[in-house]
Structures are given as C-alpha cells and as structure tokens.
Amino acid sequence: MAASEENLRRALAEKQASVDAQAETVRALKSSPDAHQAEVDAAVEALKALKVEAGAAARRLEAAISSNTDGASSGSREAFRQAVVNTLERRLFYIPSFKIYRGVAGLYDYGPPGCAVKSNVLAFWRQHFVLEENMLEVDCPCVTPEIVLKASGHVEKFTDLMVKDEKTGMCYRADHLLKDFCKEKLEKDLTLSSEKASELKHVLAVLDDLSAEELGAKLKEYGITAPDTKNLLSDPYPFNLMFQTSIGPSGLSPGYMRPETAQGIFVNFKDLYYYNGNKLPFAAAQIGQAFRNEISPRQGLLRVREFTLAEIEHFVDPNDKSHPKFGDVAELEFFMFPREEQLAGKSAQPMVLGEAVSKGIVNNETLGYFIGRVYLFLTLLGIDKERLRFRQHLPNEMAHYAADCWDAEIECSYGWIECVGIADRSAYDLRAHSEKSGVPLVAHEKFPEPREVEKLVIVPSKKELGLAFKGNQKMVVEALEAMSEEEALEMKATLESKGEMDFHICTIGKTVSITKKMVSISMEKKKEHQRVFTPSVIEPSFGIGRIIYCLFEHSFYTRPSKAEDEQLNVFRFPPLVAPIKCTVFPLIKSQKFDDVAKIIAKSLTATGISHIIDITGTSIGKRYARTDEIGVPLAITVDSTTSVTIRDRDSKQQIRIGIDEVASVVKEVTDGESTWGDVMWRYPTHSVLHTEDE
C-alpha cells in the first residue's frame, strides 16, 4: 500500500473518531438540564467543523485511491473510453458479432476500417519481423488433435477456476469475483481500516497464486455471492478454456481449437531445422486465429473468445544466446520494470536496453534484441512511448521452465494491459513433444574434429545379481544403472578397496550388499563427432487485437469544430496504420469536378493507395470531420480542373498541387518516404483554406 494512502486512512479514522466523540458531547449537553444554550451551540459548531474536516480527509483519501489506481480518476477514464468506443462502434471499426441475434459475449467483428487497420498492422508485422529477420513463416490449422495439446500441457492445465450460482447455474470466474470485491472495497469503502485495506491489497497481489481451496475459502470469508442474483456460489473448480470438438465422423478423435499458434511450429521443428540447412539459430513465425472459451468475457476487445495471434519461435543454442544484431537496438531507451523494482514497490523507469542486458537484468542478448524490436514495432504503429513499459515477470508468474519473461504492457483506460509476451521458454516445448511423439526434436553441432570425452560405463552382471537377489534382480539392475557419476565412482572406489558395499534400493525399500563381481564400473574414453542438444526457444507472442485496441485509445483525440459548437473526434493514426490513406472530395456538386475526382481515384488505385470518394453534397467541413473520425491522413479537395488541394489531418494545413502529381505525393507521404513537413515546403500552401465549416 502506498505510504500516503495508509496515512490518509489513519487520518480519516482519527477524524471520524473525533466526530463521534464530539457528537457524543453534543448529545450529552443537549440532554443535560444544566447546559447553557451558548455552550450547546458552541459544541454543535465544533461538531460541524470536525465533520467538514472529516469530509475533506475522505476526499483526500478518495483522490489518493484513484490516483494510485491509474493516474486519472476512474470516472474520467471511463468517460474517455466511452467516447472512443462510441466512435469505434458507430464507424464500424468493430461491432459485436451476430448483433442481429443479440450477439455472443467475447466475439467481435472488425468492420471495414477496423479490418483495414488490422491488415495494415499484420502487413507491417510481416515486414518488421518476418522479412527483416528472414523468418520461416508457417500456417497451420486451428483444429488440433488432443495428443498435441496433451503434450503441451493445455489439456491438463489451461484452466480457470469457476464458480456457479447454486440456483441459476450462471458461471463466473472465481478470481474475478474476489478481485472485484477487493477493488470495490478499497475504492469505495472509506471506513476500511488500514489493516483491512492491507489485507485486501495482499489478496489482490497474490490472486493468481491462489489454489481452488484458498480461493473458495476467501469467497466464503468475505461472504461473496453471485453478482446478478446474490445467490450462494459453488466451490471453485477448474474449467478448461479450450473449445472442444470432434475430428471426423466417428466421435472417437477429440480435438480442440488451438489456444495459441506456437504448437504448430514446435511440432514442425524437425522439418524447419532441415529447411534451414540444419543450422541454428533460426526463427519461425505464424499469424493466425486462436481460441479461448472464456468463462465470462468482458473488457471489450481485450478479453475475447477468438483472437488473432502473431507468434515467433526463435530457436537458439542454449549455450550461446548472443545475437549478431543486438547492437542495432542496444542504445534504445524506454520504460522497463524489472522484477526488483516491482518487489520494492517502485515504478517503471527509463533504461538503456544495452545496459539492462549487460547488467544481467534481461537474461540474454537474444531476449533483449526482441524486446528492442518489439519496442520499435509498437511505437512505429503509433503506441505512445510514455504509456508503454516492459515488465519482467515475477517468479510466481513464470512457468518453472522459463529462463526469463518480459511483457510489453500498454496503458489504456482499463489499466496496464499485457499486449506482447517475450519469453525465454528454454527447451521445455521441444522436449515435451519429443517425449510424447517419440521423434527427437534436437539440433546437432558437428565438431570440426572429433572430441575425446570420458563417459561413465556401468555394467551390472545380471547372472550374479540373479543368483543373489532372485525376483528382485531387475530392480537392483535398474538402481545400479541409475547411479549418478558421483555415486558410481564412490562405489567403484569402495568395491576396489573393500570388495563390497551397502546399497539402498528405493524400489524395494531395502539395503543390499553389492560385491565386486556383481557390477563393473569404469570411465571409458570415447570419440564424439557432434553434440546433440534440444534448442532453447525465445518466444515473442503478440495479441494483435489488444495492440489494436490500445492503438485506438492512444490515437484518439477531440478538438473543437471551427464554430466551437461541438467536439470533433480524430484518430491520429500514422499513415502505416490508417485504414484508408486518402479521401477525394469534389468541392461542390459538378460534373467537371466529379470527372477530375474519378481521374485522381484511378491514379490512386493504380498506385495501390486505398481511398474513398465522397461526392455527397455535404459541406466540406463536415466531410473533413467525417474522415478525420476514421483517421484518414490526407484529404484531396477538387476545386479546379487543373490542380487540387491536399489537407493534412492533424495540422489541417493545405497545399496546392497539380492533378498529375497527386498520386505520387500521396504515396510518398503514406509510404513514409517523406513526412507532411517535407512535402509542405515543396508546394505552395493553399492560402484560401477550405475551412472546416465551409
């Protein structure tokens, strides 16, 4: 708990106690026949003053709570979100799926501008990652047989804890109910003691670690009931989040809709390694749909049942995680939030990536390289670097096998949202599939010349052991063979010096005596031509929908109309992301201008620039506002048959330009070869602006 909040809770409790005491005094005076009226009045005034002070203390505490929660007050955050979401839904960036059938929670459609933004983001992802690093892109099905997801652990562990309304059967996520309860208490209940507040904050901090039993106990302790009906709740139990189905007509082959795209890459490792000329490192990538049957989805585009993932699996030699291009990103500086700072209650600080790696804060260069590339990717898309941080996983968040893990978190009206996970998953996934499938998913390092290595060789004499231990022979043989090098060498020495040794066999729970004849132990020299090992995998995994939603929020602003009678919405998308690159407006209804607009449209199509023509008779100001609202960077107004104006969305500046040049200038700006500032200088600015209210 922040120190100031705790002090404020104590101060409020003290003021409240003073108010109570003074109220008691007033009551006593009023009921006393001896009290003078003046004395009573003075006491009442004092009570009023104390109440005012207590009120002020309560407001200070409220302010502290909401600023601790997220910087802005939760009311203004929600108002902002509502403005963004209204615009997004009204302009069909996205819409609840199957709306005419009253929709399905957690499923959304991207409408035309949203779909264009998404396809721009994916095209840039391909350019920035796949093409730049020569990654091997693959495309695997969503339908996945059970055995693959058993190997990966999803069948057993991809669950959330669920509780049911005991009467209606409605399902809830157990941790959400507990989280909502704690947050609500902390934000709204100002009478909460600072001890109780501490306890609730602790619950929030350890929420993800609670077992079903612990969660159930907390729900009971706090008397939490079903939010919709106030009915009692069942005990929490695990619900698997995969959509299950059946492959083929027999009903005997269970399958699931994949919960991530990564497994498709892992099971192909052997072929991909061969395709790469049996060389490490290399990366494979996949863009595709993934599915999670959320118990009760909320938070709009942030928690959905079907979503697009873009995942990279970069395979490296575990002994060498350096990266040849790390130098390209080493000097980047951005907000990082290492484990230590989180545990110390500090906040994210700007750090130079190269230092974070050299100090060992980031585990290795390859992990660091991807953190840097992800930073570039997100900020080039238009994510505000002040609201982007890389947060290291705490030990309790990380899988036991992971070497290190960082999330790119983006701040939006819902708080800090995990949008990209960048994890060093070590050899876990390849090992799991090797074991389950029996196909070794390994790499080979050929030595320039054979190396001589010493290897321990243990050869139990089955005959002697059979004579000595009869039915237990097999267990003794296995125990001998399973000895570590240290144990074996100790036994060798003991047998050589004493001729026999006591040996404990766990599997039969007995200690037996082993003699020299029973086993031969030796260190033998062998020539090895290669090293065989399971590669480590470093996995940057992008939640495309989440990135896009945060981008919507970071790009949105409002500005007054020229007449200052309304607020106009604008998305400041960079051209790279903008759903449509430019619009063409004939200034007034006229065949001549319409013809020019068509000529320009044709040249834009030929140049591959997406555009729309708006020939409605609406005022030019309204038409500008309409395309600002879907983030179109440039607007071409046809006001003559020889030249036209181009208007920049954010600065509202206009230049005049010949019809022949329009497409190439628009391409220059929207391809990112030039900025608006660059082209501004080359052309006359249009002095009589087509104003926003024309």
Added chain:
Amino acid sequence: MAASEENLRRALAEKQASVDAQAETVRALKSSPDAHQAEVDAAVEALKALKVEAGAAARRLEAAISSNTDGASSGSREAFRQAVVNTLERRLFYIPSFKIYRGVAGLYDYGPPGCAVKSNVLAFWRQHFVLEENMLEVDCPCVTPEIVLKASGHVEKFTDLMVKDEKTGMCYRADHLLKDFCKEKLEKDLTLSSEKASELKHVLAVLDDLSAEELGAKLKEYGITAPDTKNLLSDPYPFNLMFQTSIGPSGLSPGYMRPETAQGIFVNFKDLYYYNGNKLPFAAAQIGQAFRNEISPRQGLLRVREFTLAEIEHFVDPNDKSHPKFGDVAELEFFMFPREEQLAGKSAQPMVLGEAVSKGIVNNETLGYFIGRVYLFLTLLGIDKERLRFRQHLPNEMAHYAADCWDAEIECSYGWIECVGIADRSAYDLRAHSEKSGVPLVAHEKFPEPREVEKLVIVPSKKELGLAFKGNQKMVVEALEAMSEEEALEMKATLESKGEMDFHICTIGKTVSITKKMVSISMEKKKEHQRVFTPSVIEPSFGIGRIIYCLFEHSFYTRPSKAEDEQLNVFRFPPLVAPIKCTVFPLIKSQKFDDVAKIIAKSLTATGISHIIDITGTSIGKRYARTDEIGVPLAITVDSTTSVTIRDRDSKQQIRIGIDEVASVVKEVTDGESTWGDVMWRYPTHSVLHTEDE
C-alpha cells in the same frame, strides 16, 4: 458414353465371342478321331490370330477409356502428380499437419514457401478485388452460434451421406464408394457390356441427386462392401459436416466452426448498408478460415477439413443488375461451358464474355463482370488459360433460389476442380436472416416524389364467416386473404354481379359459398415515398487452397540438367506469386563476396523484397537448381566487388549490373513494372555464363 467407346466395347465383345467359338472348334477337332493334324494346326493358328485381334481390341478400348477420362492416360497423370507433390512436400510448400503424431487426415500446414505463396495470393486478391472495387472488408469470428447456422440452413442441410463398416465402425462417404466402384468397373473391366457401361455412367452422372434410400439400394445391388475389410456396410445416413463445439462454460450454447465466411457478412448487412451511405450496389468481402468435418478426406490439398476462403457478397437491386464497369471485361474471350452444351454432351468452347451476357447465357451484367474479373485474377496468378473453364451449374446442381451460377473450374491431375463459385443467390440469405432474427435486412429506394400506387385490400368479415362456417372460420379467412390479385378481382366482380360465389378451400378440402357480406375487396390508392426491398446478392467465393494447388501443378515443369544426367524441377511462378523474389549467391567462398552479398541483401530488405542468401559452398549450378525448385524468379550471383549478374529462372539468361542498381531492377521486375525482356535490353548480357554445372 462416347460413341467410339461404345463401338469398341461391342467390337471387343464380338472378337471375344469369335475367340470362344474358335476355341470350341479346336477342342472339337482335337477330340475327333477323324481330324487331320493339318486341320487341327490350321484351327489353332486361326485361334491364335483371333486372340491377337481380341487383344488389340482390348487395348484400343483401354486407350479410349483413359483418353475419355482426361486426355492423358491416368498413369501419366499420377506420375506427374507424384513428381509435383514430392517436390512440394520435400521443399515444405506444404506438409501433413502434426506429422510427428502421424498426422490427421485432411489437415495440412503450409511451410515457408507455401505460406509465402498463400500470402502473396491473398494480397493480390485484396488488391484485385477489395481495393479495385472499394469493397467493404470485414473480419468475423470462426466460432458461430447455432441460431445463425440454423437460419442459413447449415444445421439442417450441410450433410453428406455416410455408411459405416458394420464390424469395425469405420466411416465412409456413401457416394464416394459408389463412384469408386463405377469408375473402377468402367476403367478396368473390359468385359463390361455396353449396356452395363451405360448404366454405370448414368449412375455417375446422377450421383449427386441420389437420396439416402437410392444410394443404399445401389450399394446393395452392386454388392459394395467396406474397402478396407470387405465387411458389410450400414445403410447410408446423413452426417453434418460442421465441427460442433460449445460456447461458454454452461454447455447450453451450442456453436459451430463456420463452414463458410459469407454468413458473417449477411448478418452485418444492415450496418454495412448504413456504412455505405444507404446506397446500393456495394460489395463486402471477407478472407478467413472455414471448416468442414469431412467424413474421409482425400485428394491432398483439394479436400481438407480446414481451409481459407475469400468471399465477396455484392448486393444489388434485383431490378437492376447492370454493372458500370462491365465494358472493361466485355471483350475477354475464354472457355465457357454453358448448361446447354453440357446437356448436349459437347465440351467447353471459347466465348466472348460480352456476347454470353447479351445472349442471356450469363444471367446478368454483374454476374458477368465478376466472371471476367475472376478470369483475370486466375490467369494473372499463373493459371493456364487452356486449362481453365467457366462451367454453368445444371438445374439439379443449383439451389432452388439461385438465379444463375458459374464455377471457375481448373484442370489438374485430379480432373476438373471447382475453385471459384460465382452465384447469383437472389434474396435468399438476407430473407432467411430477416425472418429468423426479426431484424429487416432490406434496402430503400427513395422516390424523387411520392408515387401513387393501387393496392389490393381484402378484408374478410370474421363475424359473418364465423356464423357461416363456425370451426372452419379461420381456414376460410386465411384462404380469402391468400388470394392472388387476379382471383380477388374475379371474386369481386362475381359477388357484385351475382351476390355469391363458390370458393374452394384446400385446407379443409371443401368448396364453400361466399356471399357479398362475408368479404370486402377493393383496390385502394396509396402514396408511397419509397420502395423497400430485399437486395439480391451475387457471390464470388474463392477456395484459396484449391487455387494454390492448381497453380502448383500449372507452374511445375522439369528440364534436364546441363550434363543431362538428371531432370531438374522448376516452378514457373510469376513474380507476383513467387514465395521469394530473389536469391543472392556469392560465386565462391570469400569474405569480399560475402560482404557484397550482405550489402545487396540490406538494400533488398530496405526495398521490401523477400530474398535469401545462400553461402553454402555448393556449386553455383546446384544452387540455381535449388532455387528454381521453389520458383524464385531471379538469382543474383556475386562474382566481383563492383558488379554482379542477375539470372532469369526460365530463360536462364544473365545480365551484368552494378551493385547499386540491383535492388531497383529486381523491384522493377518483381513488381511487374517491367518484364525480364524489358530489362535484358538495358544491360549487357553476361557472356561467360555461370553455367548450371559450374
């Protein structure tokens, strides 16, 4: 049956009869004590001669069967396919999914080159259709609630007939078993009478129309058993081809993985129409995964359980299906296969599209426009126009509501494959969803000024009818209201002249007498301000995987290596489709050349050109062959530090070019701005070729 085949079957049967008769003669002579040896010898010689003739007749029939089946003999088609598929799988264009777990039938992964081809095809599709026509692209989820697919008819009708092995439970598609049986008989059984052959051919022709009972009867009649075990088969029954799942944790919301992407567009019609300014026509488009739980998938990439569809729904006023851009495609000439030609047993003929529309062979201009655009799309991708035809659906293939339907069929080693369907689906889909959801999915045509229209108004008098018909009143009311305009006007006239009229009520199977008091019939004048109607939809639907597979076959060829000791595989992909646009080879292992290669690679990346560097020490000829095999159009060989050679894949010609210019020239050719022929003239050809065997 082709006339020649029938004649050959008869000829063979006659020869066989002669052989049998002569054999009988020989037997008789041999057993006769009177026969001279010379006589016997002559008869044996005659028998031998007849056998030779019968053999020749059998071979002629075999040849006729295989040429009727597909032009090339089925053996050579299979050998060709094997060569293509081997190359595709070896170079990871695609691979069976989950191979290390022994795979799942009907699921395939695209490996790196296949994935790149696919993403190129989709990018071109977006450019050629969405951008060119300003279509509204949407992106809807695969998980679909049951109600949507009930409305569309998929829950009830999206089935195939299945039979089960009665002992093992193995499942088969009933029509496949019957088809295989008929084809096998026709191809292999030369003793088949021409009547029987006709019957089997008829079965093949009507296969898609057979009911479960008819299919079952045929299977029994022909004694068809389970192909793997020869066990008896169950009767055929329908199996729904959708993958079923459950949405949310309750188990009470059934859902399916969508079998097509179109429904996502239909349910959004209202919003999309509004987005388009409430104007028709407009088109919406969607690219995405679709799923069909095939009973027993075969034919590699052609029949799979998960695939990418690209679908367009073009909404038009049913009264005006003209298209403003039809002139752009009207002069195209290509193979069309109208219904009449199919029924007359003719084959596809080249037709000019404009004529096909003006003669009414193609139903309307909009349908024709899309047929033309699809033709351009496929041939620009590299589909051979000689092996592409547009086949009109026969009446029995077409849904009852469809106005017209044409399939783009591409010929490959599996025969003619439906790759794109272009259907005028009339108002069916929008009406179905309007009814089920209660949300009217309609368009409005505002009249410039209100129109006066006459409308028939029928008002039955429930009171009088109740008195007269008691319990049958409701049926009579309904029958009166359901009268057509003609019937109603006739009744009006009769009632006015005679006061009563006989009226047959189907629902109660009686004729009753209707009097003047019982019903009022009038034509009323009404002012209408707009026309409200359900738009027609014209749907071009692309099976992307099938197009890509056919493209692989059409692009594949082999040529001898320079030493003529082996056949080398080449894919002649146009640059648009090629998975990688160029390769960079340092001629020999050298730091200098490697550095130049890196500089060139960097400039290619900056220009956005996908490429690979191959610095293995292999001979340059081997390296050329390796990239020809994945269809890379250009190869850059670094043989100096100032200039390099560029080699064209198909002509094997080489030009010499300065290092600075490489990226821009490669871009020019791979973007399609210039052809190889164009740039050949601008640069010196490289006289000392890096030969294929260097």
